[in-house]
Amino acid sequence: MRKGYFITFEGGEGTGKSTQLALVKEALEQRGIKVCVTREPGGTELAEEIRRVLLSPRNETVDPTTELLLMFAARAQHLAQVILPAVDRGEWVLCDRFTDATYAYQQGGRGVDEDKIAILERLVQMGFNPDLTLLFDAPIEISLQRMRDRGALDRFEQEGLEFMKRVRSTYLTRARVESERFRVIDATATVDDVRASVNLHLEPLVNAWVSV
Ligand SMILES: Nc1ncnc2c1ncn2[C@@H]1O[C@H](COP(=O)(O)OP(=O)(O)O)[C@@H](O)[C@H]1O
Numbered sequence: 001m002r003k004g005y006f007i008t009f010e011g012g013e014g015t016g017k018s019t020q021l022a023l024v025k026e027a028l029e030q031r032g033i034k035v036c037v038t039r040e041p042g043g044t045e046l047a048e049e050i051r052r053v054l055l056s057p058r059n060e061t062v063d064p065t066t067e068l069l070l071m072f073a074a075r076a077q078h079l080a081q082v083i084l085p086a087v088d089r090g091e092w093v094l095c096d097r098f099t100d101a102t103y104a105y106q107q108g109g110r111g112v113d114e115d116k117i118a119i120l121e122r123l124v125q126m127g128f129n130p131d132l133t134l135l136f137d138a139p140i141e142i143s144l145q146r147m148r149d150r151g152a153l154d155r156f157e158q159e160g161l162e163f164m165k166r167v168r169s170t171y172l173t174r175a176r177v178e179s180e181r182f183r184v185i186d187a188t189a190t191v192d193d194v195r196a197s198v199n200l201h202l203e204p205l206v207n208a209w210v211s212v
């Protein structure tokens, strides 16, 4: 059986990842493509429990290496239980954040050594990577505004402006270095315009898939 694609949605908080992911799901299903929607950290019962621990503002003193290991513990479970089986069944997996978020937040945001992340990436993913990564990019002020509108802030959202700037610039650097895999999308446009540019980037994959 043909393997499905693994597509990740990345970017800072409030850049519209979840909104666009839902629209892509709808559009793909209309083309007869089977879709598996999931997110990180999370996506399985165990990984969602790890997510609660990671996001809770009550956990004030989380060592950065502990945080990193928890991200990858959740990811290992998620890959084994959800992502890899779905791809093997020929489904397209749409994942709200993945390992690029670890580089952006744990390396860029927290200052964890890049090599530490790369070691865990190899251990957990064993060469498995997204086929395509959509990076939703917007100035921090827009993220902040959309986060405020959404209400209570989680442990990462409470980090503030400088942290968010480092996250954004790490994402953009990764997108430049891995330009084959990444598509950078201007997330400041309207929902409809963002949707149009997402569709444009997905079209080659969709056409190749449905024409077989
Ligand atoms: N292009 C857009 N323009 C204005 N508001 C948007 C846009 N996309 C999403 N939003 C709104 O911004 C907030 C965050 O969107 P969401 O999709 O949850 O972002 P993320 O998943 O990246 O955190 C939501 O209230 C959503 O309705």
Ligand SMILES: Cc1cn([C@H]2C[C@H](O)[C@@H](COP(=O)(O)OP(=O)(O)O)O2)c(=O)[nH]c1=O
Pocket (backbone or CB within 6 Å): 011, 012, 013, 014, 015, 017, 018, 039, 040, 041, 071, 096, 097, 098, 099, 101, 102, 103, 105, 106, 156, 157
């Ligand atoms: C997957 C992942 C997420 N995170 C952080 C980024 C987000 O702040 C948080 C997940 O929250 P989430 O609700 O998915 O983000 P958003 O506010 O954009 O909808 O976890 C990391 O720090 N490292 C990671 O590897």
